[in-house]
Amino acid sequence: MSQAASQADRRPVALSLLGLGAMGLPMARRLAAAGTLTVWSRSAAKPEALRAEVGVQVAPTPAAAAGDVVVTVLPDLAEVREVLEGADGLLAGWAARPPEAARPTLVVCGTVSPVALRALADELAPTVDVVDAPLSGGVLGAAEGRLSVMVGGSEAQAALLAEVLAPCASRVTRMGPTGAGATAKLCNQLVVAETITALSEAFALARASGIDPDALADALGAGLAASEVLRQKRHHWIDESFQPGGTIDYQVKDLRYAREAAAASGARLPAGEAALALFEAASAAGDGGLDHTGVYRTIAG
Numbered sequence: 001m002s003q004a005a006s007q008a009d010r011r012p013v014a015l016s017l018l019g020l021g022a023m024g025l026p027m028a029r030r031l032a033a034a035g036t037l038t039v040w041s042r043s044a045a046k047p048e049a050l051r052a053e054v055g056v057q058v059a060p061t062p063a064a065a066a067g068d069v070v071v072t073v074l075p076d077l078a079e080v081r082e083v084l085e086g087a088d089g090l091l092a093g094w095a096a097r098p099p100e101a102a103r104p105t106l107v108v109c110g111t112v113s114p115v116a117l118r119a120l121a122d123e124l125a126p127t128v129d130v131v132d133a134p135l136s137g138g139v140l141g142a143a144e145g146r147l148s149v150m151v152g153g154s155e156a157q158a159a160l161l162a163e164v165l166a167p168c169a170s171r172v173t174r175m176g177p178t179g180a181g182a183t184a185k186l187c188n189q190l191v192v193a194e195t196i197t198a199l200s201e202a203f204a205l206a207r208a209s210g211i212d213p214d215a216l217a218d219a220l221g222a223g224l225a226a227s228e229v230l231r232q233k234r235h236h237w238i239d240e241s242f243q244p245g246g247t248i249d250y251q252v253k254d255l256r257y258a259r260e261a262a263a264a265s266g267a268r269l270p271a272g273e274a275a276l277a278l279f280e281a282a283s284a285a286g287d288g289g290l291d292h293t294g295v296y297r298t299i300a301g
Helices: 003-009 022-035 044-056 077-084 088-096 113-125 140-143 155-164 180-208 213-221 228-239 248-265 270-287 292-300
Strands: 017-019 038-040 071-072 105-108 129-132 147-152 169-176
Touching: 003 105, 017 022, 017 077, 022 044, 022 140, 022 228, 038 044, 038 147, 071 077, 071 147, 071 155, 077 105, 077 113, 105 113, 105 155, 113 129, 129 147, 129 180, 129 228, 140 147, 140 228, 147 155, 147 180, 155 169, 155 248, 155 270, 169 180, 180 248, 180 292, 213 228, 228 248, 248 270, 270 292
Parallel strands: 017 038, 017 071, 071 105, 105 129, 147 169
Antiparallel strands: none
């Protein structure tokens, strides 16, 4: 049989996405525009609105969304476990599938502990493949289809994700075995948190010195200090308005996981520890629900 015939005969992957938050919703739009997609969310309103907009299939329970590949875009592994377990959970849905159904793949896109992720993968290994595939690129990157996905899993699993996530990801990189994607995302989060901290200090200094923040953003963006963080987030510092994207509390979670990973590997994160202290102080001051650029309020005083 020719390769073309083999590809034509291959059964389409039954793809589901669970979690229609800030990242999951734009991802679902792009995935649904490219093919059949089943979605589930705790809020009934979001899936129904998405069905009217782009024609997704709406699952009433996680069990009803238990397809070949299930992409979870949820904050942490506690939320992933919630959709796995119980009579209406993914595990029950997979168990009810016919014997000839493909072995399912659970894709964890949240920023999670690599240690806990590997434990979950070992636990589910008899029946389910678990692949860590955290995302970078922010809400704008998801909407524009240019996310970077960091995969922890086999080469075959990375290739599968490159295929199914192509509508919303411009790069899918295999970082290594299970847990390596989660660790790479923590590396990413260190860069993001420390960049946000540095930019917050820069805008605080500029304002205190009478420099127009809009002019500063233009100057930084045209030089060596340019970054994707500045491109996407500049308006927060200019307007001193911090409606979320990613929140300060999520940044605290991610930096704590980075500290855990560093302790496990013997690495030192002095700048990461300093950034964590600032974000923890911002959270303690009541700003945890703000966009992570809201750490500016703690720095500016």
